[in-house]
Amino acid sequence: MAEKPALKVLLCSPRGFCAGVVRAIESVERALAIYGKPVYVRHEIVHNRYVVDELRAKGAIFVEELSEVPEGDAPVVFSAHGVPRAVPVEAAQRKLFTLDATCPLVTKVHREAEIHHRRGREIVLIGHAGHPEVIGTMGQLPAGAISLVQTLAEADAFTPRDVNNLAYVTQTTLSVQDTATIVERLKQRFPAIVGPHKEDICYATTNRQEAVKLVAPTVDAMVVVGAPNSSNSQRLKEVAERAGCPRAALLQRAADIDWAMFGNIARLGVTAGASAPEVLVEEILDAFAERYTLSVETVSATEEEMFFPLPRPLREPQAAE
Numbered sequence: 001m002a003e004k005p006a007l008k009v010l011l012c013s014p015r016g017f018c019a020g021v022v023r024a025i026e027s028v029e030r031a032l033a034i035y036g037k038p039v040y041v042r043h044e045i046v047h048n049r050y051v052v053d054e055l056r057a058k059g060a061i062f063v064e065e066l067s068e069v070p071e072g073d074a075p076v077v078f079s080a081h082g083v084p085r086a087v088p089v090e091a092a093q094r095k096l097f098t099l100d101a102t103c104p105l106v107t108k109v110h111r112e113a114e115i116h117h118r119r120g121r122e123i124v125l126i127g128h129a130g131h132p133e134v135i136g137t138m139g140q141l142p143a144g145a146i147s148l149v150q151t152l153a154e155a156d157a158f159t160p161r162d163v164n165n166l167a168y169v170t171q172t173t174l175s176v177q178d179t180a181t182i183v184e185r186l187k188q189r190f191p192a193i194v195g196p197h198k199e200d201i202c203y204a205t206t207n208r209q210e211a212v213k214l215v216a217p218t219v220d221a222m223v224v225v226g227a228p229n230s231s232n233s234q235r236l237k238e239v240a241e242r243a244g245c246p247r248a249a250l251l252q253r254a255a256d257i258d259w260a261m262f263g264n265i266a267r268l269g270v271t272a273g274a275s276a277p278e279v280l281v282e283e284i285l286d287a288f289a290e291r292y293t294l295s296v297e298t299v300s301a302t303e304e305e306m307f308f309p310l311p312r313p314l315r316e317p318q319a320a321e
């Protein structure tokens, strides 16, 4: 049998699950353990089909809107992306039992937007139309209070009501570089605009992009394990391409690998979006190991120690004795 060619794999660290995703998945699992089946989940709890299928097999029922949840006392979990304010209002009217797994870093952006609004400021949200986090953030305030800016061109075209009374917030999972450029343009055009000290891009998005920037220029190809509807995974692929990696692929499972793209490579970078479980990274590495003799090295941009406690009703009760 012919010897397999050598392949050096550079594994980005940090990669994969962030604290918000761990909390959201554990929220559904704990709800199933405490209250039993079914547990309803509004929207994919995190953007990963594998995770959703696993939870579905354990008894979670995924819905897009509360109207799909029948009357009763089964819990309804809100996904990590956050929900517009109208959703908990509707749930309260219907007396549904809700558990909010919105990532605390998304909730922080909601609170920032509220404060700006209370201070009479018009708000620019830098983000991507249609993403559930953007829908949730815009839905914190009345229609018209927040204007969405997706690109530099839209930052140029934006016309505020009052240039001296403006604020910005951002989606948490954007490209650090693109967002900095848009913020800079807004500040040039509207010097009085106020915003967070840094952007609202979360630590997990920032750290995963940093690790990709270290690895991507040194490899022949890059694999990002993640889902096409995962914003932070898409950004990792873009960051890899911009950092000089000639071939970058966003893959959900090993079966998605287009081997024609990965022929004749000696060095491969691997990372995973914040909603992609490590088991899928391992599955993809196993697929490469069938064709190559791998030597794996981890390249670390930073250590992560972030942890978010579960929503209060799901926390472990204090031991009685």
Ligand code: SF4
Pocket: 018, 019, 020, 021, 080, 103, 104, 105, 106, 172, 173, 202, 203, 204, 205, 232, 274
């Ligand atoms: S990517 Fe960031 S904002 Fe989104 S769930 Fe993870 S920690 Fe929270």
